[in-house]
Amino acid sequence: MKLRLPALPLAAAALALVACGSREQAPAEPPATANEAPPAAPPATPASRWDLQSSGEGVALALLTASGPAAIRLFCPAGQDRLLVNVPAFRPVGSEERLSFGGGGEVVALVADTSGDRRRGGVSGTGAVPDELGRLVAGPISASYGAQTSGPHPAPPPQLARAFVAACNEGAAAAPAPAPRPTAAASPCLIQDGARLRMTPLRALGTEPFWNARIEGRCVTYSHPEDQAGTRVWTRYTPGPAGGIWAGALGGRRFELRTRAEPGCSDGMSDERYPLAVDLLVDGEQRRGCAEPL
DSSP states (O other), X not given: OOOOOOHHHHHHHHHHHHHHHHHHHSOOOOOOOTTOOOOOOOOOOOOOEEEEEEETTEEEEEEEOTTSSEEEEEEEETXXXXXXXXXXXXXXXXXXXXXXXXXXXXXXXXXXXXXXXXXXXXXXXXXXOOTTHHHHTSSOEEEEETTEEEEEEOOOOHHHHHHHHHHHHXXXXXXXOOOOOOOOXXXXXXXXXXXXXXXXXXXXXXXXXXXXXXXETTEEEEEETTEEEEEEEEXXXXXXXXXXXXXXXXXXXXXXXXXXXXXXXXXXXXXXXXXXXXXXXETTEEEEEEEEEO
């Protein structure tokens, strides 16, 4: 008589052998080695940089961006007493004829073409080469046009800034002299300690409460709703690294107006943007506002 083994244990043993064979045949992942290089990082985006460009047409100081076009461009035509500031990102505004340009606490107002600059793109402002051009390009540079602002951008490298200023001044010196005009005596507002103050007139304003000030030299004409004609305050002007201070007295109380560079300053009531911020002490109260060149 033959003995028969149960089929179930044999089948289970066979399945176990097949499973072991399958595990042995599966390819193993190669172990990571200590010398294996990590995944390559994406290339860094190059930063913007200032570039001095010279040609027979003139000299330009441009802030080139990583994508190619300039963020802002300063240009002095050869043989002309003229400065052009171009911001390709600005959009023309039919009612806005002023582009403010500043740096190092100084601001100048340039005449903007309301139809835009078709050659360079965006909006350009032009004016005579300012006496303070060296100070304008010595620090962070900004431009404002209506409610639009550009900057503050990093200060140009000193060697590029000096070369640009020298070329602009050389072009201004070579420009034909304008026809002589009768000289007028300087306004007393422009004389301090026997010397003439050379500065751009400013318009300052604030809200809550509303006030305005027109600044010419050391004279500040302060006005408000109860004195719309304004009262002239004779002050002592002290220039600062990023603005100025006008200190005097109004109604027997201290009057002090301070300006500082703040591109995009808002009056809190409109979309208008200004290149300067203002701190005003009047009637024992501290008020704030904005200012722009006239």
